Amino acid sequence: MNRKQRFELFVDYFDKHMPVAETELQYNSGFELLVAVILSAQCTDKRVNMVTPTLFSAFPNAELMALSSPDEIFHYIRSISYPNNKSKHLHKMANMLIHDFDGKVPDSVDSLQLLPGVGRKTANVVASVLYDIPTMPVDTHVFRVSERIGLSKNAKNPLQTEKQLVKYFPKDKLNIAHHWLILHGRYVCLARKPKCQECGITDICDFFQKNR
Numbered sequence: 001m002n003r004k005q006r007f008e009l010f011v012d013y014f015d016k017h018m019p020v021a022e023t024e025l026q027y028n029s030g031f032e033l034l035v036a037v038i039l040s041a042q043c044t045d046k047r048v049n050m051v052t053p054t055l056f057s058a059f060p061n062a063e064l065m066a067l068s069s070p071d072e073i074f075h076y077i078r079s080i081s082y083p084n085n086k087s088k089h090l091h092k093m094a095n096m097l098i099h100d101f102d103g104k105v106p107d108s109v110d111s112l113q114l115l116p117g118v119g120r121k122t123a124n125v126v127a128s129v130l131y132d133i134p135t136m137p138v139d140t141h142v143f144r145v146s147e148r149i150g151l152s153k154n155a156k157n158p159l160q161t162e163k164q165l166v167k168y169f170p171k172d173k174l175n176i177a178h179h180w181l182i183l184h185g186r187y188v189c190l191a192r193k194p195k196c197q198e199c200g201i202t203d204i205c206d207f208f209q210k211n212r
Contacts, residue, residue: 007168014180021179030105043081065094089117134174141185150206
């Protein structure tokens with residue numbers, strides 16, 4: 001099986017078995033999505049979703065968050081990983097949104113990366129989910145799962161993985177493929193003990209073929 005065939009079979013399987021795949025972060029606006037994705041760095045979506053209702057109640061928009069302080073934001077997100085850094089990032093990000101982007105979440109990956117606390121993965125997630133821009137955000141799940149299956153080969157960092165996946169996935173499947181990989185990694189292809197007995201793509205998986 002060549003690489004192109006592996007991608008085709010992957011898409012065929014998930015098209016049939018997971019036709020709807022979306023972010024598990026809860027949000028009601030572009031601003032809320034941006035905040036939630038920043039908070040989700042090195043933290044579970046489940047934990048983020050436990051924190052954001054009270055945070056968004058206090059700061060439903062960039063204006064109110066910009067008028068607050070990192071210490072005040074910290075109070076709401078202290079159970080999140082790296083709350084000190086993230087509270088500072090959120091405060092600076094809200095101020096930049098107001099002063100540089102008229103309070104609106106930018107609609108390009110490059111512009112998003114200008115915001116404090118927003119790296120390439122976060123920018124790709126927001127661009128994909130909010131604006132339907134075809135991107136491939138690479139988090140730990142995507143990095144691990146794509147390498148295990150054999151969709152990516154010998155990638156040394158997330159950017160190398162991203163470039164390989166973008167090259168082989170059809171452009172119109174990039175956004176949903178990102179969620180397929182994340183959800184598969186979150187619930188089936190676990191980091192320490194993958195549930196191969198529950199997996200429907202073992203026939204195209206390098207890891208399974210080598211270790212069965």
